[in-house]
Amino acid sequence: MAKTVTTSRALIxxxxxxxxxxxxxxxxxxxxxxFFLGCFGVERNGVWALIGSVFRYxxxxxxxxNSAINRRIPMYLAxxxxxxxxxxxxxxLFFFSLMAAVMVLLTIVLAVKIGDWFxxxxxxxxxxxxxxxxxxxxxxxxxxxxxxxxxLSGLQRYDMVSITTVVVLTLRTILxxxxxxRGYGLVTLGLIYGISEIVARGVQHILARRLLPAGYISWQHxxxxxxxxxxxxxxxxxxxxxxxLIIYRASETIVGIYLGTAEVSQLQAAAAGLLLLxxxxxxxxxAIKPAVSDLDxxxxxxxxxxxxxxxxxxxxxxLIPAAAFLIVMGREFLTIWVADxxxxxxxxxxxxTVLAILTAGYCLLxxxxxxxxxxxxxxxxxxxxx
Numbered sequence: 479m480a481k482t483v484t485t486s487r488a489l490i491x492x493x494x495x496x497x498x499x500x501x502x503x504x505x506x507x508x509x510x511x512x513f514f515l516g517c518f519g520v521e522r523n524g525v526w527a528l529i530g531s532v533f534r535y536x537x538x539x540x541x542x543x544n545s546a547i548n549r550r551i552p553m554y555l556a557x558x559x560x561x562x563x564x565x566x567x568x569x570x571l572f573f574f575s576l577m578a579a580v581m582v583l584l585t586i587v588l589a590v591k592i593g594d595w596f597x598x599x600x601x602x603x604x605x606x607x608x609x610x611x612x613x614x615x616x617x618x619x620x621x622x623x624x625x626x627x628x629x630l631s632g633l634q635r636y637d638m639v640s641i642t643t644v645v646v647l648t649l650r651t652i653l654x655x656x657x658x659x660r661g662y663g664l665v666t667l668g669l670i671y672g673i674s675e676i677v678a679r680g681v682q683h684i685l686a687r688r689l690l691p692a693g694y695i696s697w698q699h700x701x702x703x704x705x706x707x708x709x710x711x712x713x714x715x716x717x718x719x720x721x722x723l724i725i726y727r728a729s730e731t732i733v734g735i736y737l738g739t740a741e742v743s744q745l746q747a748a749a750a751g752l753l754l755l756x757x758x759x760x761x762x763x764x765a766i767k768p769a770v771s772d773l774d775x776x777x778x779x780x781x782x783x784x785x786x787x788x789x790x791x792x793x794x795x796x797l798i799p800a801a802a803f804l805i806v807m808g809r810e811f812l813t814i815w816v817a818d819x820x821x822x823x824x825x826x827x828x829x830x831t832v833l834a835i836l837t838a839g840y841c842l843l844x845x846x847x848x849x850x851x852x853x854x855x856x857x858x859x860x861x862x863x864x
Contacts, residue, residue, distance in 0.1 A: 488634060489785070492765035495640035500761035502644050504754045506651050511750050515743065515819040517658045521599055524739025525606050526664055527746040528596060531730035532588065533613055537719055539577040539621075542712025543570055544628040545719075545854065550708065551632025552768045556775040560691040561699075567690060568699035569708070570625040578621040585614025597738040609668045616672025623679035626686045632768050638685045642678055650674040715854060722843065747816045748829035751808075752836055755800050756844060762796065763789050763848045770855030782852070789848035801841040808833040 514523045547570055554562035588595075589610040593603035630639045654670055687694075733741050766785050773782050804811070809830035817826050 489765055489769050492634055492636040492769075493762060495636040496761040496764045497758070499636075499640035499643045500757045500764075501754075502647055504757035506647060508750050508754055510651070510654070511747055512816060512819060513655070513658070515747070515816065518664070520740045520743045520820065522602060522605075522664060522739075524734070524742035524746075525598060525602055525609070526667065527730060528598075528734040528739055528742045529592075529606065529609055529613060529668075531727050531734070531742075533617060534723060534727050536581065536617055536621075537723065538716075539580060540574070540624070540712075540716070541709055542714070542716030542719065543573060543708055544625065544712075545715035546708035546712040547625055547628035548632045548768055549711065549771045549855065551629060552634070552772040553775050555633070556772055563691055564694050564696070564699045565701045565704050566708070567625065567629060567694045568696055569701050569705050570628075571622060571695060572697075572700045573705060574625055575622045578618045581618035581621055582615065585611060585618065588614065596734045597736065598734075599739070602739070605664055609664050612665055612668035612672055616668075616675055619672075620676045620679045623683050626679060626682040629686050629690070630682060631764075633686075633689055634765075634768050634772075635685075635689065636765060639682060642681045642685065646674050646678040646681070744820065744825055744829055745832065747819075748812065748832045749836055751804055751811060752833065752840055755797070755804070756840060759793055759796060759844045759847060763793060763851055766848065767851045767855040770852050774856045782856070786849065786852040789852075793848050794845060797841050797845055801837050804837045805834045808837075 511523075514526060517523075518526065547566055550566045551563060554560075554566070589607045592598065592606050592610055593600075596606075598606050627639055630636070650670055654667060657666055657670070693699075730742055730745055733745055766789055770782055770785060773779075773785075809827060812826050812829050812833065817823075820826065
């Protein structure tokens, strides 16, 4: 297999494809919020947002292993160690297959108890339970193949990940709009999203096969010692990711437990602009981690420092004006965007206050995201996990 060497051109190309993929997702999500509110109403849309927020916790089952894959692949490439790559892929596939079984069990429990655990209107509980089963089982089916995204990014083939994601996203969005305009509901929406997830992972796996060494999947290559090492490395990333998840998404879950799905819709709409900013910053910086791993393995510390300085500089240039706009002009922005969907000036005012508070907190976290990726690429990210 061909070795990947980090160059300025490769880093720019990878950053472009990351921006294309993540910003396409974020923009579509942003635009569909208005559409879903119009199709479902505030309460039913809140059910969709609530279940989506709950299933974002599925990253907990990964225990940071994707991050370890994303670091190990470029390290073994730099050493021309094909056997090491085989062990990483086979061991990760074994682990994620076990986690898929756990996901099935958790989905069934959640589907049975969702009406007891969350403040969902009685007439929506059955629909919410069916939606939970559809979404959860779809994620379980795709979970064994989720390692392919980490593998392709470790190979610095963000173009393959991005193009696959954007094509599937486009088809999914078109199908979603057509079916919802014809009167289909939440369960159909869950099926569309679930099947698209499986298709995207499957296509990425087919593409990854062309780049990996022969015999990359075999029970003989499953290495328990390697799994322990990868989980140890991934634990700090896991803690960082869980912390970020709590900061970004726990509020929707808590609101769903104690208040109701209408309030979840308000929170979702309030935070949507901030999500766009967050996705842009993460897309802009994501490509530096495998690049730093590659350069660090080659002991090219000068270029590692250059990458760290430049990404931090441009991250702040993006964050500061964007955060100022969301804090100062948040109410006007929400009034133009979704005021007609809520028909309550008091709701818009409270949403603007929430947006300002969230922006201040999130931007402090995002301002250090590039530093986290640099340290993670070097395996020195423990402080961020703690």
